[in-house]
Amino acid sequence: MLRSMYSGIGGMRNFQTKLDVIGNNIANVNTYGFKKGRVTFKDIASQTMSGASSAQNNRGGTNAKQIGLGAAVASIDTIMTNSSLQTTGRLLDLGVDGDGFFVVKNGNQQYYSRAGNFDIDSVGNLVNSDGLKVQGYAMNPTTGLPNTSKLVDLSIDKNATILPQATTFAKYAGNLDSNAANGTSYSMDMTVRNSLGNEIPITVVFTKQNATDWNVDLNTTAAGYAVTDAAPLFTVRFDATGKAVPVGNAGNYTITSPAPASPITLNNAALDFSGLTQTAAASSVSVKEKDGSAGGSLTSFTFGQSGEITGVFSNGQVKTLGQIALATFSNPGGLLKAGGNTFQESNNSGIPNVSTPGNSRGVVQAGTLEMSNVDLSEEFTDMIVAQRGFQANSRIITTSDQILEELVNLKR
Structure with missing residues (x-):
């Protein structure tokens, strides 16, 4: 008799725990990143009234007789399933x-x-x-x-800033007229930046030497700046199809700036003329790519899928x-x-x-x-089950109490 009462008490305590977990889940239904809990039960020790017996010659085996002593909380799990974003x-x-x-x-x-x-x-x-x-x-x-x-x-x-970057690379694209006479020059304007970010206007002059070669010269008229050539001048050479071919220019161009800016040195690796052609069309050359920038301050930032934080500065x-x-x-x-x-x-x-x-x-x-991975429909269903389980266990106690009362009333 007392076993059933304690089983009922244990069951009520277990379902109260389940209701506590359900209540916490519902309270966090709108908590970002929340992971719901789940309660599971297990039976506890059983009292063995008689053990199992094996089969004999004239009689079959019998199972053990055991009376369970109630249930206990087996686990309170954290359900780590991902929720929607x-x-x-x-x-x-x-x-x-x-x-x-x-x-x-x-x-x-x-x-x-x-x-x-x-x-x-x-x-x-x-x-x-x-x-x-x-x-x-x-x-x-x-x-x-x-x-x-x-x-x-x-x-x-x-308030982050980025230092200026001097020009170290330029790539050209376009065409030089194959029908131009030897000694003909074609000029194009571009700008470079020194170590302090100052913009320096530069004129690039292409002068035809023969059927396949054009010399390249750089100069500037900006006050305080100068271009010095380390001979020989760069040469752009074309094959019979008008495609630029490597020459291996050995010289370089040094652009000096007023102190304290460092000079800019452009060598064969820095100036890329491979994108030029020489065909029977008018000369037209432009800068396809180049580096160098002024100093800048942070204007915006973004987060990428790989977690990188990318800052965009005012200088681009x-x-x-x-x-x-x-x-x-x-x-x-x-x-x-x-x-x-x-x-x-x-x-x-x-x-x-x-x-x-x-x-x-x-x-x-x-x-x-x-979002939270709490499913309200599931939680309310579990709440009903827990409530009925609590009520059922309370009936065990009241029924056991009534039987005990009958026993006590046997002697009046």
Whole structure:
């Protein structure tokens, strides 16, 4: 009799736990990046009244007689299924299309989150809604690739500037008239920049030497600037089809500027005339590509699918400012909920595998946020089941109490 009462008490306690979890799920139905919980039950020890017996010569075997002693909570699981991404259009809202977690840091403690509603604090740090700093990789200034050996606090300095870049390369395209007489010159104007970003007007003069060769000379009339030629002058040579062929020019052109700007040296590797042709058409040459830029300040930034933060500067230059890191776990369901839409590593989650977005980690979708994976229809159904289970277990107690009352009333 008492066994049934304690079984009923245990069942009521279990369903109360299930209702607590359901209530938390429903409360977080609109929490970005929230992962719902689920309660499962198991039976606990059974009292064996008699053991099982094996078959004998004249009699078959019998099963054991056991009375169960109730149920207990088997697990409270965190369901890590991905939810849909909601479009917000906000630049700093990031969603992960994959299994990865954002890495955020509070002092020396590292946390993991699926909620990407980030912001920029007063000193430029990229932070979540609780001020935890988003982790990622700094860019190697030499290779332009992320330094994945160490996580750093990502920052976006809206007052960032970029230094000017001197011209080191120019590629030409167009045609030189094959019918032009020897000694005929064709001039085109272009600009280059020195180490301080000053724009220098340059005239490029092509002079026909013979049926296949044109000499190239550079000069400028800008005050304070000069072009010196290290002989011989560059030669552009064409084959019988009018296509430019390599010559191996040995000289170079040095453009000097007023101090403290450094001189610009353009050699055979810097000036590319391979895009020119020599046909029976009027001469027309233009600059197809060139580098060099003035200094600039940050005007905007974007997040790419690979997590890179790309800054656009007022001089038209584009520079990668950093790259967001994502973490995966061998058992993400083993993570501990730490509050504030964050998780912590546990003994059963496995160590974090942190790297750049891609593969199973997924990609970053800017302007979106992951919604909660709570399904209200499922939660309300489970709530009804839990409520009825609680009521049924309460009936066990009241029925057992009534029988005990009858026993007590046997002796009046």
